[in-house]
Amino acid sequence: MSHEHLTSGRVLTRTTILAVVLLACLILAGSVGAVRVPVLNLLGLGESLDGEDRLLFLRILFEVRLPRVLLAAILGGALTVAGIVFQALLRNPLADPYILGVSGGASLGGVTALLLGLGAGTGLVSQFGVPGFAFLGALLSLILIERIASHDGRFTVHTILLTGVIFNAFCAALIFFIQSIASLEQLHAIVFYLMGQVPDDLGYLSIGGFALVSTAVAISLFAMARDYNAMAMGEEGAIQVGVDIERIKRRTFFLGSLLTGMAVSVAGLIGFVGLVVPHLLRIILGPDHRLLIPTGFIGGAVFLVLADLLARTLAAPNEIPVGVVTALVGGPFFLYLLRSKGRDYAFS
Amino acid sequence: MPSPDTTGGVRILTGDTSFTYGTEPVLRSVSITVEPGEIVGILGPNGSGKTTLLKIISGVVKGYEGSVTVDGREVRDIGPRELARSVAVVPQETETGLPFTATEVVLMGRHAHMKGLAFESERDVEIAKTALERTGASHLASRNIQRLSSGERQRVIFARALAQEPGAILLDEPTSFLDIRYQVEIYDLVRQLASEQGISALTALHDLNLAAEYCDRIYLLKEGRVFAEGATDDVLTYVNLTTVFESDVYVDTNDLTGKLLVIPLSHRAKEKLKREKREPIR
Numbered sequence: 001m002s003h004e005h006l007t008s009g010r011v012l013t014r015t016t017i018l019a020v021v022l023l024a025c026l027i028l029a030g031s032v033g034a035v036r037v038p039v040l041n042l043l044g045l046g047e048s049l050d051g052e053d054r055l056l057f058l059r060i061l062f063e064v065r066l067p068r069v070l071l072a073a074i075l076g077g078a079l080t081v082a083g084i085v086f087q088a089l090l091r092n093p094l095a096d097p098y099i100l101g102v103s104g105g106a107s108l109g110g111v112t113a114l115l116l117g118l119g120a121g122t123g124l125v126s127q128f129g130v131p132g133f134a135f136l137g138a139l140l141s142l143i144l145i146e147r148i149a150s151h152d153g154r155f156t157v158h159t160i161l162l163t164g165v166i167f168n169a170f171c172a173a174l175i176f177f178i179q180s181i182a183s184l185e186q187l188h189a190i191v192f193y194l195m196g197q198v199p200d201d202l203g204y205l206s207i208g209g210f211a212l213v214s215t216a217v218a219i220s221l222f223a224m225a226r227d228y229n230a231m232a233m234g235e236e237g238a239i240q241v242g243v244d245i246e247r248i249k250r251r252t253f254f255l256g257s258l259l260t261g262m263a264v265s266v267a268g269l270i271g272f273v274g275l276v277v278p279h280l281l282r283i284i285l286g287p288d289h290r291l292l293i294p295t296g297f298i299g300g301a302v303f304l305v306l307a308d309l310l311a312r313t314l315a316a317p318n319e320i321p322v323g324v325v326t327a328l329v330g331g332p333f334f335l336y337l338l339r340s341k342g343r344d345y346a347f348s
Numbered sequence: 349m350p351s352p353d354t355t356g357g358v359r360i361l362t363g364d365t366s367f368t369y370g371t372e373p374v375l376r377s378v379s380i381t382v383e384p385g386e387i388v389g390i391l392g393p394n395g396s397g398k399t400t401l402l403k404i405i406s407g408v409v410k411g412y413e414g415s416v417t418v419d420g421r422e423v424r425d426i427g428p429r430e431l432a433r434s435v436a437v438v439p440q441e442t443e444t445g446l447p448f449t450a451t452e453v454v455l456m457g458r459h460a461h462m463k464g465l466a467f468e469s470e471r472d473v474e475i476a477k478t479a480l481e482r483t484g485a486s487h488l489a490s491r492n493i494q495r496l497s498s499g500e501r502q503r504v505i506f507a508r509a510l511a512q513e514p515g516a517i518l519l520d521e522p523t524s525f526l527d528i529r530y531q532v533e534i535y536d537l538v539r540q541l542a543s544e545q546g547i548s549a550l551t552a553l554h555d556l557n558l559a560a561e562y563c564d565r566i567y568l569l570k571e572g573r574v575f576a577e578g579a580t581d582d583v584l585t586y587v588n589l590t591t592v593f594e595s596d597v598y599v600d601t602n603d604l605t606g607k608l609l610v611i612p613l614s615h616r617a618k619e620k621l622k623r624e625k626r627e628p629i630r
Contacts, residue, residue: 004449004450004452004489004490005449005451005452005455005468005473005476006452006467007467008467011467025597033349058448085539091443091445141580211596223464223465225465226459226462226465227459229446229448229456230456230459231445232444232445232446232448233442233444233445233448233453233456234442234443234445236403236408236439237426237439237442237443239406239407239408239432240406240407240408240426240432240436240437240439241432241456241457241459241460241508241512242429242430242432242433242457242459243426243510244427244428244429248392286447287446287447287448288448288452290465297422300563304380
């Protein structure tokens with residue numbers, strides 16, 4: 001009965017394969033850039049390097065390239081898992097991490113910080129001003145949306161969806177307003193922020209914290225994977241097989257929004273990751289969330305590491321915002337999937 | 349006939365259960381009993397509260413007044429996992445949002461028996477296999493649920509209910525979209541479960557002839573109230589049916605089974621009845 005249902009072995013092998021692919025992508029992305037860093041040689045494979053070169057390459061790798069590559073990986077994983085669980089929650093294939101409104105609040109917070117000049121210069125304020133404000137915006141909107149969408153302690157999917165969409169539109173209007181009063185220089189920063197970019201000035205401590213929280217949240221969401229499977233058969237069907245639906249919906253909204261809020265705070269609105277990767281994995285691996293969530297966490301990392309590699313090398317020495325790359329690559333690819341074999345793999 | 353083994357069944361009891369949707373009363377003081385091993389029918393026109401009653405018992409609709417107990421315990425105090433281990437549901441129709449295989453769908457019936465991240469054990473898979481066999485759906489095991497016909501899909505959903513190993517099974521017009529072959533197959537299976545395992549079965553249904561053939565007792569609902577209750581032959585009478593459904597019927601006896609045979613009357617048939625001065629009861 002190997003293909004009739006999922007086994008833990010299948011989850012383990014698929015996840016391991018993807019982890020190896022991710023490792024290869026990390027090495028590739030660490031090597032390529034303005035200076036080619038021979039990562040494999042640094043790891044002791046192939047010809048060894050002389051001391052001075054070795055030191056220089058190590059500095060470039062650890063101080064310039066690796067922080068950004070690792071951050072791209074975590075962002076990709078977080079956004080993909082958020083996409084998967086929101087699609088499961090809303091039973092809608094077009095749901096992405098940004099649909100439930102938290103991204104609107106986060107980007108409004110980030111843009112406000114840019115207007116106040118908190119992103120310029122050096123020091124703690126410049127490093128944490130924008131993400132700090134953005135994360136505050138994300139948390140505030142999370143609470144607000146939850147309050148508006150709850151009714152008698154219950155949480156209907158249509159209400160969350162509508163509240164999120166309206167909330168996003170409201171935030172977008174405020175952002176337009178801020179853009180209209182911003183200076184030219186601020187406007188440039190705001191536009192780039194909104195397009196989505198993996199920053200290269202975030203310290204290891206912040207990256208580590210982000211990685212830790214994202215992984216913990218992804219694991220908590222993975223713990224609800226069987227519930228998401230049952231929910232694909234309708235909310236009532238899920239209750240009837242024993243899913244505590246109100247608890248699952250609420251936790252999913254909170255945890256998915258937390259992932260999204262963190263990602264937007266750090267990197268702005270990087271689109272398509274949370275839409276394309278879940279669909280691609282569903283087509284390759286099937287619909288079971290016990291397989292989708294772990295492979296999504298790693299597969300999303302692979303996708304964004306590669307997209308960010310393109311973003312910084314395609315038009316070097318200039319950079320293309322990674323959000324533009326994901327949309328340019330992801331959009332057509334998504335349409336291709338949809339036309340070829342995607343119809344079966346969308347919620348109908 | 350051997351006396352039914354009723355150890356596997358649970359009793360369902362509602363006492364003065366009422367439910368209001370907004371300001372609209374849907375159920376008014378409904379009291380019903382389903383004993384282990386019994387097949388009980390709920391009949392009544394559209395909007396009479398049949399589905400709401402079933403949804404209250406299965407924990408989908410909350411906020412009812414009065415009492416609803418399963419195996420002696422109040423439903424509002426039973427968590428969804430525990431409730432799903434004693435009550436399973438076969439709905440009229442099921443959403444099939446993702447392309448799971450039939451086996452995967454049946455294994456969802458094991459949800460309430462599994463813990464945390466656990467994957468299905470050999471035993472879970474064995475139970476799912478047996479359930480598919482019982483509903484005659486083994487050949488569908490590896491098929492995509494979205495590609496099945498409604499009859500095939502309903503067998504899989506029934507197998508999912510069996511995989512829950514419930515003490516009671518609720519059926520909400522499970523055969524409405526099915527052809528006659530599937531109709532009798534589903535209800536024959538319900539009868540088998542009731543008499544062999546003592547499972548209590550509560551079913552809403554529209555087909556009066558199916559009700560006459562399969563139900564031990566019947567509750568006739570009208571506007572959220574119990575209009576008539578009792579043994580099937582006592583409840584399905586010309587007067588009760590025409591009053592509750594506000595429609596003319598022709599009542600005959602099935603000379604094979606001795607059960608009631610009810611035929612809805614078209615305008616043309618009514619005219620003929622009047623012209624020939626015949627009684628609507630034979």
